[in-house]
Amino acid sequence: MSRAELRLANGFTFADLQKPESLARLDADFLKRLATRDAPAHEKLLVQRTGKAFTPLEASELLLACGPVLEDFIAELFGVQKEVQTTQAATVAHDPVFAFKKLFVQRRARRRLLKKEELESFTELDAWLGGELKQQAQEGSDRELAVARYGERLLKDEKAGAEAIEKLTRWCIRALSTAEGKAAVHGWVSFKLPEGTDHHNLVPIVALPGDSLGRIEGLADARRLRDGFKLTDRRYGAREVQSEIHYCIYCHDHDGDFCSKGFPEKKGEPDKGLKINPLGVTLTGCPLDEKISEMHSLKKSGYTIAALAMITVDNPMCAATGHRICNDCMKGCIYQKQEPVNIPQTETRILTDVLALPWGVEIYDLLIRWNPLRARQWLPKPYNGLKALVLGMGPAGFTLSHHLLMEGFAVVGVEGLKIEPLPADIVAQPVRDYGTLEEALDARVMAGFGGVAEYGITNRWDKNFLKLVYLSLARREHFQVFGGVRFGGTLTVEDAWHLGFQHIAICIGAGLPQALPVPKSLAPGMRQANDFLMALQLSGAARSTGLANLQVRLPAVVIGGGLTGVDTATEVQAYYIVQVEKTLARYRALAEQLGEAKVRAGLDEASLRILDEFLEHGRTVLAERARAARADEAPDFTKLIRQWGGVTIAYRKGMNDSPAYIRNHEEITKAFEEGIFYAEGLEPKEVLTDRDGQAEALRCRRARRGEDGKWTDSGEEVVVPARAILVATGARPNIAYEFEHKGHFEKTKGQYQTNRDVAGRLEPVATLGHCKQDFGPFTSYGVKGHRISFLGDTHPVFHGSVVKAVASAQKTYPKIVAVFGERADARGDAAEYQRFRIGIQDSLAARVERVERLAPGVVELTVRAPQAARKFRAGQFFRVQTFETRAPVVNGTRLMTEPLALYGSRVDADKGLVSAIVLENGASSRLVATLQPGDPIAFMGPTGVRAFAAEKSGETYLFVGGVLGAAQIRSVGAALRAGGNKVLYAAAFDSAAQVFHQDELEAAADAIVWITREGEPLAPRRAQDRSVTADIIDAIAQYATGKLGEPTIRLEDVTRLWISGSSCLVRRLRDARGKELAPYLVKQPTTTASISTPMQCMLKGVCSQCLQWQIDPHTGQRTKAVFSCSWQDQPLDIVDLDNLDERLSQNKVQEHLTNLWLDHLFETGQVSRV
Known part of the structure; x- marks a missing residue:
């Protein structure tokens, strides 16, 4: 990091910029400057701050008058006057290009395109123009600007330059109308003329030649080569942005800035509502009411800092919006019949131009917290003693955190996902x-910070911007953030009030993606799109340096027409190349x-075939890289992907009907630029599998569009090849x-x-259609006068986009503040806040207490996590991850590590300690x-469901488990016994040496059958216990028949059977109930199995990796898919x-290689382990 010293003007220091009282002094200095420069504007600004409403035009004029003064003031404050002047000059230096476009290309040349004229060839005219430029010393690397300046010079004396003006006009005509001319001016903004808008043909497409599925694709000449997961969109350059402006x-x-305010059905008559475009979209304009026209006006004149200040009046979190994030403003643009202004590009460019200045990060951070152009929140208020718990650190959560901090609240932001810490030096230093x-x-x-903006948005958007938001919040004195905190597990509503919070805001987004209810759904190769994207973007699977396991094959089909489906398609394609290269x-x-x-040992034939497929494709990728290097060009992986079957989006209707299109x-x-295929009118009917049970194809019903525009079943079926099937069919609040x-x-x-x-x-409010209408921000909860708000994707008005989530915070915070009345303007106690802060830090932060090896392949991890320990109930588990920033x-x-699901095995709530048993059977568990x-650790939970059975009495349990069963029974067995139940524990271990915590296991069961697979039996220490070396089923049968001694608890008395272990163990016990053990289990005990499905988020319905099908026990037919992380102990x-x-075999090949790779690293890297 840069260690340059920040020397601010007028005696201010970097620390001053973080303090409300110092910012008030800065604000006063600005007001003095404004009074000197523009006394009327100064007077009006003070009036605005009293709350007096101005007309929209008056407000705009005031802000435009203040903007340049503010820019000069900030430039002087940071000592960057020269750099700002350079930026201003560079911005307006493009102006001749736009004058040339207007006066030559549009007014003169375009009007003559349809005339039949005998003109010279472009080559002849271009040679003439080159000579003119050379003669006037205008020829250079920027030919567009040189031509524009030449034209500008000619127009200064139109009479004298008439002949040259005419010839330059003819050159423009040829540049617009001939292939040679178009090639010569390719990329010139002066020749980019707005195209007409046909809402039903916004995406250029062609039919895929000779395709039996009737798929469509993008134009070949628009193809863009992609290699990996670098930023895929570098955004417009400076001139392109100025062209849009x-x-x-x-x-x-004239109050016609519909891009900001919304496009009215009839101007001046708001009661008639907003216009709806041909696609059925209500033209709300920017959900934040951002002052777009004013922003453009300032940037056009070169005032970049002032333009950013204009943005941050309404959108201080603009780092999280803009290009490739939102487009509501474009849809509401005054240009409805031709291309709209690309406002997201201009917004993002204004931000990056400021960031490019020395101390640009600090200028933006300052404008987030102090902006004298705002009519509200121009300064942060001092701490008022109120504390808000913001659940979820996505766009809604982090924006609400900012606004409440500005209002004087203390804010604790929590997130179910892991959140990495920022480097301490950038938080403390400029x-x-x-x-x-x-x-x-x-x-x-x-980092995990940003929620869906982190894991749900692809590298089309620059996620470095998230760090700016994170940094701004992390520097606030009254802000704390914690990852690994689950709403409903770690914290409940009642916990929040008990901890001292006065408000709760629910910003936890959308969830509950559904499994596709077709035969063989979730076969190996099939997963939810959310699962794929989260694994890809949070686990490090996309990197050559990662240990995460994420296995996909080609061809791939993505089911669903939303933006998540589109993102998934592009990322599967990019990931496949990374995967086979790394393999x-x-x-x-x-x-x-x-x-x-x-x-290769240890892999079955099916896995070996997949491995060889990956290896063959990996060699082909390397060959393509070598070819491209020899040709000095980028490798073309799209060609390879297509050879291997490609990636297809399959949607039940037409592309133009899809949510993504709309x-x-x-x-x-x-x-399409990346080579994706699109199949319209396909409704999945069945997943087809190969001889190994792997997904091979997708059988679909074919729908066709009728003359009435509706899609109906044609009665046809098609089979779409698909080794990977990713389901992106929507989510719910x-x-x-x-x-x-x-x-x-x-x-x-x-x-x-x-x-x-x-x-x-509290008064219920009907859910209305769009974000510009009145809405209800609160849930129905009103116990003891408390209010709980909900925002973003959780809220029906603001779901569906990042910018709406940001807007939900902007529109909700005043309503939260209003609830508290005068309390919101009180002065808080600093000492009281410090006690609160320390208490929250102690409760929610997790650290490793100790790591102990209990037996070969078995480790006990003990974590200090006081709040998690307090909330734990027997049977629940935790998600455990290490931090990337601390991983060697x-x-x-x-x-x-990847996320690990670990049962809470022993919990000491008084000391805040949770112990979990780790069975070392994969790379992450071995880490x-x-x-x-003392190591910080991401320790989320408790999650899952508590052992409800422990709340019943009078039952006799047979608990059968291996090592994981031992981890579970330590807590569950004690709870069962305390509830008045008897527990017989069949404890299965590889050998006596693997047995651990024998005292605690004995305390968890009335009687134990110690079963070892090999070696001498474990010597029992209690009279009621038995031991044997045998197969587990045989051992239980021996116990039942008295061969191990008189049974302490007879199997004939067992009313409940609980199985905790591998799927193999569960299957064996299921079968044995009706066979070998049937003579003894005469009461046909109700059987529960702890289902160890793959898991990732463990937040109960977000990523959906844990989806598990259930069946009708009588017919064997599937009934529904459930989230196992919310129901881990299921009726067998x-x-x-x-x-x-x-489900457990999804990543088998990857897991095998990763395990061997970790062996290799341990051997060569001298990694310290217990």
């Missing part, structure tokens, strides 16, 4: 150069060290809390009922042994065990 007609001066913060997107720390590289290294036979068609265009803790929030139509606060009374790198590989006491008879095995 000059294209704008600055409608604010950042001179933004470049020192930037990371290549394919190597950046996946080949590690295979070669391991084969050289161990020999190929050992590397909301943001540009993303489909961009996906996340209301999981109410399912888990019933009675808190009223629901309606699958979402929380919206309410407004009217004089201290060994031989180019970062030793970071736990590398942790050291309704579990589809075949599907469980299939």
Whole structure:
């Protein structure tokens, strides 16, 4: 990081910029400057701050008058006057180009395109123009600007230059109308003329030649080569952005800035509502009411800092909006019949131009917190003693956190996902150069901060911008943030009040993606799109340095027409190349060290076929890289992907009917640029599998569009080849809390009922159509006068986009503040806040207490996590991850775990300690042994469901489990016994040496049958216990028949059977109930199995990796898919065990190689382990 000293003007220091009282002094200095420069503007600004309403035009004129003064003031404050002047000059230096476009290309040349004229060839005219430029010393690297300046010079004396003006006009005509001319001016903004808008043909497409499926694709000449996960869109250059700004007609001066305010059905008659475009989209304009026209006006004149200040009046979190994020403003643009102004590009460019200045990061951060152009929140208020808990650190959550901090609240932001800490030096010290913060997107720390903006948005958007938001909040004195905190697990509503919060805001987004209800759904190769994207973007799977396992094959089909489906399609394609390259590289290294036979040992024939497929494709990728290097060009992986079957989006209707097309068609265009296929009118009917049970194809019903425009079943079926099937069929507001803790929030139509606060009374509000209408920000919860708000994707009005989530915070915070009345303006106690802060830090932060090896392959991890310990109930589990920023790198590989699901095995709530048993059967689980006491750790939970059975009495349990069963029974067994139940424990271990915590296991059961697979039996220490070396089923039978001694608890008395272990163990016990053990289990005990499905987020319905099919126990037919992380102990008879095995085999090849690779790293890297 840069260590340059920030020397601010007028005696200010960097620390002063973080203090409300110092910012008030800065504000006073600005007001003095404004009074000197523009006394009327100064007077009006003070009036604005009293709350007096101005007309829109008056407000715009005031802000435009203040903007340049503010720019000069900030430039002087940071000592960057020269750099700002340079930026101003560079901005207006493009003006001749736009004058040339207007006066020559549009007014003169375009009007003559349809005339039949005998003109010279472009070659002849271009030679003439080259001579003119050379003669006037205008020829240079920027020919467009040179031509523009030449034209500008000619127009100064039109009479004298008439002949040259005519010839230059003819050159423009030829440049517009001939192939040679178009090629010569390719990329020139002066020749980019707006195209007409045909809402039903916004994406250029062609039919895929000779395709039996009738798929479509993008235009071949628009193809863009992609390699990996770097930023895929570098955005417009400076001139392109200025061109858009000059294209704008600055409608604010007549209250016609519909891009901001919304496009009215009839101007001046708001009661008639907003216009709806031909696609059925209500033209709301910017959900934030951002002052776009005013922003453009300032930037056009070169005032970049002032333009950013104009943006941050309404959108201080603009780093999280803009290009490739939102386009509501474009849809509302005054240009409805031709291309709109690309406002997101201009907004993002204004931000990056400021960031490019010395101390640009600090200028932006200052404008977030102090902006004298705002009519509200121009300064942060001092701490008022109120504390808000913001659940979710996505766009809604982090924006609300900012606004409440500005209002004087203390804010604790929590997130269910892991959140990496920022480097301490950038939080405590100013950042001179933004470049020192930037990371290549394919190597950046996946910080977790930003929610869906982090894991749900692809590298089309520069996620370095998230760091700016994170940094701004992290510097606030009254802000704390914690990852690994689950609403409903770690914290409940009642916990929040108990901890001292006065408000709760639910910003936890959408969830509950549904499994596709077709035969063989979730076969190996099939997964949810959310699962894929989260694994790709949070686990490090896309990097050559990662240990994460994410296995996909080609061809791939993405089911669904939304933006998530489009993103998934592009990322599957990019990831496949990374995957096969990494597989080949590690295979070669391991084969050289161990020999190929050992590397391949342990894989079944099906897995070997997949491995060889990856290796073959990996070699082809390397060959393409070599070819491209020889040709000095970028490799063409699209060609290879297509040879291997390609990636197809399959949608049940037409592309033009899809949510992605309607909301943001540009993303489909961009996906086509990467070579994606699109299949219209396909409704999935069945997943077809190969001889190994792997997904092979998707059988679909074919729909066709009728003359009435409706899609109906044609009666045809088609088979789409698909080795990977990713389901992106939508999500719903996340209301999981109410399912888990019933009675808190009223629901309606699958979402929380919206309410407004009217004089201290909650009043239901009907959910209206769009974000510019009145809405209810509160849930129905009103116990003891408390209010709980909900925002973003959780709210029915603001769901569906990042910018709406940001807007939900902007529009909700005043309503939250109003609830508190005078309390919001009180002065808080600093000492009281420090006590609160320390208490929250102690409760929610997790650290490793100790790591102990209990037996070969078995480690116990003890974590200090007081709040998690207090909330734990027997049977629940935790999600455990290490931090990337603390993970060592060994031989180019970062030793970071994937999420691990670990049962809470022993909990000491008084000391805040949770112990979990780790069975070392994969790379991530083996990395736990590398942790050291004191290490911070991401420890989310408790999650899952508590053992409800422990709340019943009078039952006799047979609990059967291996090592994981031992981990579970330590807590569950004690709870069962305390509840008045008897527990017989069949404890299965590999050998007596593997047995651990024998005292505690004995305390958890009335009697134990110690079963070892090999070696001498364990010597029992209690009279009621038995031991044997045998197969587990045989051992239980021996116990039942008295061969091990008189049974202490007879199997004939067992009323409940609980199985905790591998799917193999579960299957064996299921079968044995009706066979070998049937004579003894005479009461046909109710059977529960702890289902160890793959898991990732463990937040109960977000990523959906844990989806598990259930069946009708009588027919064997599937009934529904459930989220196993919210129901991990399931009735055995309704579990589809075949599907469980299939789910567990999803990443088999990757897991095998990763395990061997970790062996290699441990051997060569001298990694310390317990």
